[in-house]
Amino acid sequence: MSKVAARWQFGAARRTAVLVAAAFALKTLQRHLRRAASSPPPLLPPPPGDRRTPAVDAEFLRQILQLARFLFPRLLSKEVALLSLHSVALVSRTFLSIYVAAAEEIRFWLLVAIPATFVNSAIRYLEGRLALAFRTRLTERANRAYFAGETYYRVSHMDGRLANPDQSLTEDVTAFSQSVAHLYSNLTKPVLDVLLTAYALIRTARSRRADAGGPVALAGLVVFATAMVLRACSPRFGKLVAEEARRKAHLRYMHSRIIANAEEIAFYRGHVVELRQLQKCYGAVAEQTNLLLSKRLWYVMLEQFLMKYLWSGSGLLMVAVPIITAAGFADSELAPGTQMQALVSERTEAFTTARNLLASGADAIERIMSSYKEVR
Numbered sequence: 001m002s003k004v005a006a007r008w009q010f011g012a013a014r015r016t017a018v019l020v021a022a023a024f025a026l027k028t029l030q031r032h033l034r035r036a037a038s039s040p041p042p043l044l045p046p047p048p049g050d051r052r053t054p055a056v057d058a059e060f061l062r063q064i065l066q067l068a069r070f071l072f073p074r075l076l077s078k079e080v081a082l083l084s085l086h087s088v089a090l091v092s093r094t095f096l097s098i099y100v101a102a103a104e105e106i107r108f109w110l111l112v113a114i115p116a117t118f119v120n121s122a123i124r125y126l127e128g129r130l131a132l133a134f135r136t137r138l139t140e141r142a143n144r145a146y147f148a149g150e151t152y153y154r155v156s157h158m159d160g161r162l163a164n165p166d167q168s169l170t171e172d173v174t175a176f177s178q179s180v181a182h183l184y185s186n187l188t189k190p191v192l193d194v195l196l197t198a199y200a201l202i203r204t205a206r207s208r209r210a211d212a213g214g215p216v217a218l219a220g221l222v223v224f225a226t227a228m229v230l231r232a233c234s235p236r237f238g239k240l241v242a243e244e245a246r247r248k249a250h251l252r253y254m255h256s257r258i259i260a261n262a263e264e265i266a267f268y269r270g271h272v273v274e275l276r277q278l279q280k281c282y283g284a285v286a287e288q289t290n291l292l293l294s295k296r297l298w299y300v301m302l303e304q305f306l307m308k309y310l311w312s313g314s315g316l317l318m319v320a321v322p323i324i325t326a327a328g329f330a331d332s333e334l335a336p337g338t339q340m341q342a343l344v345s346e347r348t349e350a351f352t353t354a355r356n357l358l359a360s361g362a363d364a365i366e367r368i369m370s371s372y373k374e375v376r
Helices: 002-038 058-071 078-102 106-111 113-157 165-207 213-233 237-260 262-267 271-325 336-375
Strands: none
Touching: 058 113, 078 113, 078 165, 078 336, 106 113, 113 165, 165 213, 165 237, 165 336, 213 271, 213 336, 237 262, 237 271, 262 271, 271 336
């Protein structure tokens, strides 16, 4: 009887020791898991090949050509057709702008309002269709590469350089497609606007026997000085926006990780740690957004001062001086009493037309500079 009691006590002691050891091991494992989860995985740095500072150089042009070959694989394609229609709409809008600027009567101005509004709407529609076509082609290529050779498994379990492939395959492709389509609109039409507006202004000045050399030199000097100042003071908006997108993608990845591991988080009562992680990730996003907004505050102030006020003052000089000094306005066959009235009327009409054309050209140059800022 004593042997049975001793054996029972020994077994109970052994079971108690095993339970204590298991509880201690579980507690230690839980502590280590919480400590490891308290610091979220850091934002992954960009690949070494992407650390080069973005710039409009030979490498940029080479990448644009490679992208064009992929987006437009053949001449007879849907993308080429949309691009052609979009180009026709942009050119039509340029000629309509010049016609509206030179319109002398209100009835002609109202007559062109209906086709002008239709062309404006068509430009936005075709730009959206072009962006959708680019997105479709890029998505198809990215999905084929993602599922080729079990890449989807390697990205998630064997390679940690891309923590959020869902963000890259969806949001990043969409944003890139829209940026490419918008960049084409912001470069093609403004360049054509500048050329046609400059031609119209020079032709008008020569028809009135006015010297166009001084205004052209002043315009070139002002635009060149503005471009140099903005280039020297411009932050790297492209890198700032890319970093903001990367932090947003990391925040989205943290949410998806919580959804995937909800059972383990609830079992170990790790909701406090996960909440701290989400708050830290959102704080990083808010910090980058505040940095971007603060950079834009001072840059936009400088940009508006140069392009709105300095260009307006220079434009008035460019328009007023040739009109005042021109000798081809008044008709010498008019009576003396009506010659001065005709002279003032002609100069006022020429001043209004030239000012409208110059405003259109300045707006086009501003959009070209804004496109360069987005590329950087």
